[in-house]
Amino acid sequence: MMRGGATSAIGQAIATRGLAPLRAAGAIAALLALALPAAAATPAASTAHAMQALQDDELAAVRGADGIAFNLSNFSLTSSLTNPLSLTYVSPNGSALTLSGLDLSRTDDADQFADPYQLSLRPTAAGTDMIAIDFPLNVAGNQKWSLTADFSHCGSFAAGACAAGASFFGGTLQVLDLTMKGGGLYVAPSQVANTEGIAFGLGTQLDIGSLSVWSRGRAADGSIDRGDVLAFTGIHLVDASSGGAYMLADLDRHPGLINAATDATGSYLHLQVGWPTTSAEVPAATLRIDNISFTTAGLNGAAATTTNLGSASIASMQINYLDIKFRTGQ
Numbered sequence: 001m002m003r004g005g006a007t008s009a010i011g012q013a014i015a016t017r018g019l020a021p022l023r024a025a026g027a028i029a030a031l032l033a034l035a036l037p038a039a040a041a042t043p044a045a046s047t048a049h050a051m052q053a054l055q056d057d058e059l060a061a062v063r064g065a066d067g068i069a070f071n072l073s074n075f076s077l078t079s080s081l082t083n084p085l086s087l088t089y090v091s092p093n094g095s096a097l098t099l100s101g102l103d104l105s106r107t108d109d110a111d112q113f114a115d116p117y118q119l120s121l122r123p124t125a126a127g128t129d130m131i132a133i134d135f136p137l138n139v140a141g142n143q144k145w146s147l148t149a150d151f152s153h154c155g156s157f158a159a160g161a162c163a164a165g166a167s168f169f170g171g172t173l174q175v176l177d178l179t180m181k182g183g184g185l186y187v188a189p190s191q192v193a194n195t196e197g198i199a200f201g202l203g204t205q206l207d208i209g210s211l212s213v214w215s216r217g218r219a220a221d222g223s224i225d226r227g228d229v230l231a232f233t234g235i236h237l238v239d240a241s242s243g244g245a246y247m248l249a250d251l252d253r254h255p256g257l258i259n260a261a262t263d264a265t266g267s268y269l270h271l272q273v274g275w276p277t278t279s280a281e282v283p284a285a286t287l288r289i290d291n292i293s294f295t296t297a298g299l300n301g302a303a304a305t306t307t308n309l310g311s312a313s314i315a316s317m318q319i320n321y322l323d324i325k326f327r328t329g330q
Contacts, residue, residue, distance in 0.1 A: 067120025067132075073112040076105040081222055088157075092327050096157035099173075101218065103148040115143070118184075125252040130188035135204055138181045144209075145178040148224075150217055172217045172224055177209025183245030190257060192274065197259025203247030203283075208235035227297030227304070234290025239283060240316045246285040248319065253278040266327065273322040282320050288313040 079085045079101045086100035109115055118134040136143055152169045154162035183204030190197040211232045216225035239246040249256035257272040276282055292309040 067118055069113070069116040069118055071108075071112050071116040071136075072106060073108050078103050078105075081220070090157055094156055094158060096154040096162065098152050098154070099149045100152070101148070101150045101172075101222075103146075105146050107142065107144045109140075109142045115139075124188050124191075126188075126191060128188050130186050130201075130251060132184060132186050134184040135180050135182060138179055141179045141181070141207065143179060145175070145180075147173075147175040147178070149173050169217060171213050171215040174212045174214065174224065175208060175210070176212075177207075179207045181205040181207070181245065183247065186251050188251055190259070191251065191255045191277070192257060195257070195259070197257050197270070199251060200256040200258065201247060201249050201251040202256060203245050203249070205239070205245045206235070206237040209233065211235060229295045231293050231295070232289050232291075233293075234288075236286075236288045236290075238286050240286045241284065247283050249273045250283070253280050254282055261325075269326040271322075271324040271326070273319055275321050282318045284316040284318045286313070286315060287317065 077085070084101040086098055087102070088096050088098040090096045115136040115138060117136060118132075120132050120134075121129055122132050124130050150169070150172050152167055155166040155168075156163040157166075181204065183202075186201035188199045191199045213230045214224050214226060215228045215230075218224050237246060238244065247254070254276050255274055257270070257274060259270050261268060261270045289312045291311055293306055294309075295304055295306045297304050
């Protein structure tokens with residue numbers, strides 16, 4: 001089931017942004033009416049005025065200064081217990097990874113328009129236009145995402161099914177209180193010479209309350225069996241220099257690329273973060289995990305045992321180049 005206020009949010013945001021130009025136009029019309037002589041109130045009938053279609057070059061010159069603000073108020077995606085939503089990736093060697101029973105939801109600010117997403121068209125340093133989706137600043141962390149999904153691996157997947165005895169169930173993955181603060185997604189034509197595709201920039205400040213793997217999975221009613229769990233609590237990813245949004249890819253100096261390509265072994269979907277295009281150093285990120293723990297259910301009614309491994313952190317990490325190819329089965 002999918003519900004949310006994205007459509008109404010877009011409409012209200014557009015209406016809100018349209019008020020200022022309308023008021024300005026009304027004020028100008030009123031001033032002109034007062035300034036013109038009375039005889040001008042009855043114009044000559046020799047010239048007919050009507051709406052005219054814009055030429056292509058005139059239409060292409062139209063730009064929106066502020067863009068569109070929208071939000072995902074009260075968003076949720078909930079799987080049915082009898083027919084859960086599933087995503088399966090089949091590798092070229094016939095194995096498969098499946099995420100099933102997907103549940104995704106988000107909490108909101110009290111004022112759903114106080115801190116929206118911003119969609120706009122802006123120029124890049126290369127002179128092309130980019131579509132920019134700026135994420136909410138979310139300073140207070142009120143916009144929090146939660147995800148729950150079961151995951152499994154199949155060693156022999158064919159004709160849409162896993163062979164008997166070839167499936168391994170890994171448990172239930174649960175992510176709680178995931179917040180993104182600032183940053184965004186930026187899309188433009190490919191920045192690489194003689195290469196077609198979509199260039200992108202992507203980054204944000206990421207905080208996660210907990211990431212847990214429940215090895216016993218979920219019961220028939222959808223509740224998680226909390227007997228055994230590997231838990232990472234307090235995960236924080238920020239830019240090492242500013243402490244704010246970390247840009248994994250940057251359109252102007254460290255762009256990503258998505259395209260389809262073909263080589264000697266066949267066609268594939270290509271995901272890449274290219275080498276830096278300027279002398280500026282690639283952004284570095286700081287990763288901190290407040291606590292890592294294992295919990296094992298006790299036998300015969302005994303109390304569960306929890307082992308805390310403490311915190312872990314990486315002071316500075318960089319991705320100078322990344323190249324991933326997704327191939328269909330061959």
